[in-house]
Amino acid sequence: MATNIAEAQAKEPAGSTPHLLLEDRVWLLRAMLMMRGLEERAMSLYRQGKLPGSFYDGYGQEAVSAGAAFAMGRTDRLCILHRDLAAHVIRGVSPERILGQYLGRDTGITRGRDGNVHFGDFRLGCVGMVSMLPDMMLVATGMAMAFKLRGERRCAMTWFGDGSTSRGDFHEAMNWAGVQKLPVIFVLENNQYAYSTPLDKQFAVDPVERAAAYGFVGVTVDGNDVEEMFEAARAARERALAGEGPTLIEAVTMRMHGHAAHDDMKYVPTEQVTEWRKRDPVERQEARLRTLGVDVDELRAAVQAEIDVATEQALAAPMPDPATAASGVFSEGEGEPLGDGQAPWSGAAGRLVRPPDVASQPDDAAGAELGEPGRRAAPAAGERGAARG
Amino acid sequence: MTELTYLQAISSALRDELRADERVLLMGEDIGVFGGAFKVTDGFIEEFGPERVMDTPLAESAIIGTAIGAAVVGLRPVCEMQFSDFISCGFDQLVNVAGKMHYRQGLAVPITVRLPSGGGFSGGPFHSQNPEAWFMHAPGIKVVAPSTAEDAKGLLHAAIRDPNPVCFMEHKHLYRRIKGEVPDGVYETPFRARVARPGSDLVVIAYGAMVHTALEATEDLDDASVEVLDLRSLVPLDEEAILESVARCSKVAIIDEANATCAAGAQVAALVAERGFEDLDGPVVRVATPDVPIPFSPPLEAAVLPSVDAVKEACRELLAY
Helix, strand or coil, X not given: CCCCHHHHHHHCCCCCCCCCCHHHHHHHHHHHHHHHHHHHHHHHHHHXXXXXXXXXXXXXXXXXXXXXHHCCCCCCEEEXXXXXXXXXXXXXXXXXXXHHHHCCCCCCCCCCCXXXXXXXXXXXXXXXXXXXXXXXXXXXXXXHHHHHHCCCCCCEEEEEECHHHHCXXXXXXXXXXXXXXXXXXXXXXXXXXXXXXXXXXXXXXXHHHHHHHHCCEEEEEECCCHHHHHHHHHHHHHHHHCCCCCEEEEEECCCCCCCCCCCCCCCCCHHHHHHHHCCCHHHHHHHHHHHCCCCHHHHHHHHHHHHHHHHHHHHHCCCCCHHHXXXXXXXXXXXXXXCCCCECCCXXXXXECCXXXXXXXXXXXXXXXXXXXXXXXXXXXXXXXXXXX | CEEEEHHHHHHHHHHHHHHHCCCEEEEECCCCCCCCCCCCCCCHHHHHCCCCEEECCCCHHHHXXXXXXXXXXXXXXXXXXXXXXXXXXXXXXXHHHHHHHHHHHCCCCCCEEEEEECCCCCCCCCCCCCCHHHHHCCCCCEEECCCXXXXXXXXXXXXXXXXXXXXXXXXXXXXXXXXXXXXXXXXXXXXXXXXXXXXXXXXXXXXXXXXXXXXXXXXXXXXXXXXXXXXXXXXXXCHXXXXXXXXXXXXEEEEEEEECCCXXXXXXXXXXXXXXXXXXXXXXXXXXXXXXXCCCCHHHHHHHCCCHHHHHHHHHHHHHC
């Protein structure tokens, strides 16, 4: 049952992109530019003393979240990590609400209850992370379990870092997903450091090799190539929907900034940063698109203009009312179910690019899977289906 | 009405919920083919199948974590910890992921975690604990603890139908010792206290197995009129019912089988001190297990768990105050 890395890669050649149209490639760049631009703006607001707490960014890792999230369908569900802002952008969270989240405003996704990238817009099919990593691996595994029990053609995806592979929840999730052969995609974001701890103090064996031990496919990809990242996620999703179980994708990348805004990263050798700077994921995708005739500068300017407007809106937004600080601990009613996210990929199941922040509709018209004409994704039934396949 | 043991009442609630709502599934170690370590789910797999009575890997964090994931996409998982002691391995998922979800993100997590708890039968340090106070201290988690068969069924129905994470503390020592008339079919017992026996000279406040200890200790206590208040729910805590009993009786003894420090009873004592002070005619008295692991050997275990005699003595002293 186990497939080794070489076999998996032979089956799914790394970096192959027959599934991306030019508009998709532009979308990928746009998502990465939006992530980088929003995080640069947030860092600047932090330095001006306008952003409370600290700030955590994913500079240099934009391809990991952009490429992986882009492969997902509307009814798929995501648990996104703190250096993966592009995934939120792809699912349809507006720049204004992202900045509102960072600024602790009432307009942020958690309405000031949580900070930084500790959020997930559940109306767009995302569940926000907690700081205990990789707890969300188990939540994503549970989502996939429900999909399988109900016989739905959907999958769950979650991201976590190299440090997370040392914790028990990594093992419990990998094992459970392997035993039950669940449609879940684990994206291991190997950015070389867990805070200040390098890989050689974290594990003796590259964690991608553990996938085979749990009975499923593990692949290593260049996490700084957004199209290679997309292709690995697309193939993993196809396996998941075909009932072939989970995939562990190890995205090799580099955390180019400190763990958070206060961290000067003195523990990282300068040469290491210099070397990785040559592999900047945004610049690589820009170069690729320029050769295809895309006006990258215009795209950059458009994204920046959007961020400028969003910044003004977010700074003008109200702070949450202190009188509400103790409310909302418990749900009073059944609660609103998870909604479906935006799925901009031209081949996505139930493809939909919506205007930002438009609440999703019940997915009673999920579109055909790419390459499987006539076969329709199982309806999400408003997340209210039965617990049997 | 049917006479059921406390354990049969729990089984009955689970069976009724599985029949009534196809979103409900049970998850736990050895609950399927084997029917559970205490046989609560004996025979369930034949009626409901292995997907809804799921034998899981031996992984408590994963049981809670995957239940959270399944719950947010529409299922109603009921998790069994084989012993409540093992919830320590799933603590993080319950406290940090489930408990904080609604406050942070507005997303309901309807999971029930069944926690067979309590001592009295030489279970030793890892099969006898009463961990309810851990979860009282963590925002976003409800905690209920039935003492009778009728409440075991009604509170479990209410827990499974509640849109929040609920810890259901079922006392192992009551499983087969306690029997009672139980209404047929589905009924939900509210998360509020009940007066187990009315009185006017002193109130003993307890929950779970200690309700029976309190009733036995005060059944015929020098002709005193002793009230016993069964909390039933620890989160939410029925503060009004507690203060009403205090106003009526003026003397309060609080019993915990859990370790004394920061136990549920400590919270009740704090409430009485803060809001019931004017009604008191004596000091608030507590009887609880001292802060030691629960020992294995019968004389040692009996020495630490609150006994009928210890409760009797504490009540006598307080009545004489």
